[in-house]
Amino acid sequence: MDTPHVVVVMGVAGTGKTTIGPLLAARLGVPYAEGDDFHPEANIAKMSAGTPLTDDDRWPWLDAIGFWAHGRAGLGGVVSSSALKRSYRERLRSAAPGVVFVHLTGSRALIEDRMSHRKGHFMPTALLDSQFATLQPLGADEAGVDVDVSGSPEEITARAVAALSALDRAGDGGGSCPK
Structure with missing residues (x-):
């Protein structure tokens, strides 16, 4: 990518955001921030107990991630966030x-x-159904790309870099979503 974007690696739990995010950041030469680190303790306790978060639980978390992303504007960065709903994005x-x-x-x-x-992650498999039920895929008018998670982390990262490059070449950091 020519422009140092702030990239949000999103998806349901278990898609590899924490694995792909740092690899993508390294490939793009920008810092990485782990979205889970922005959660208040109450959110982590809730998820650890198998209770899905509400929108009210998520707003402060999303605001903290947004604050980090705002601080990286023009400099670039990669941060993970489930960003499941359009309203969250x-x-x-x-x-x-x-x-x-x-x-x-x-x-x-x-x-x-x-x-x-x-091992060692607070999100139980039992919450996967609620994640998929909440997920609203990227709209055609949202700046972003879909990347399939089959294959190795390196293959997934290479697909992400290629998709972001294609988005950049299209000159559309804020519109279409090649899928």
Whole structure:
């Protein structure tokens, strides 16, 4: 990418945001911020107990991520956030208008399998259904790309870089979403 965008790596739990985010940041030569680190303790406790977050739970978290993204405007950065609903993405865009989304996508079976093998994460597999029920895929008018999560982390990252480059070449950091 020629322009140092702030990229939000989004998707349901288990798609690999925490794995792909740092790899993507390294490839783009920009800093990475882990979205989970922006959660208040109350949110982590709720999710650890298997209780889905409400919108009211998410607003302060999204505002904190938006504040970080705003501070990286013109400098570039990568941050992870589920950003499942369009309203969540709009909240992030209102704080940092130039953000671009990389939506990590995959089959429910693949994602559930990956979640069942990860260690030490507070998000239980039991919340995957609520994640998919909440998910609103990127709209054609949202700046972003969909990236399939099958394959190795390096393959996924390479697809993300290629998709972001195509978005940049289209000159449309704020419009169409090549999918």
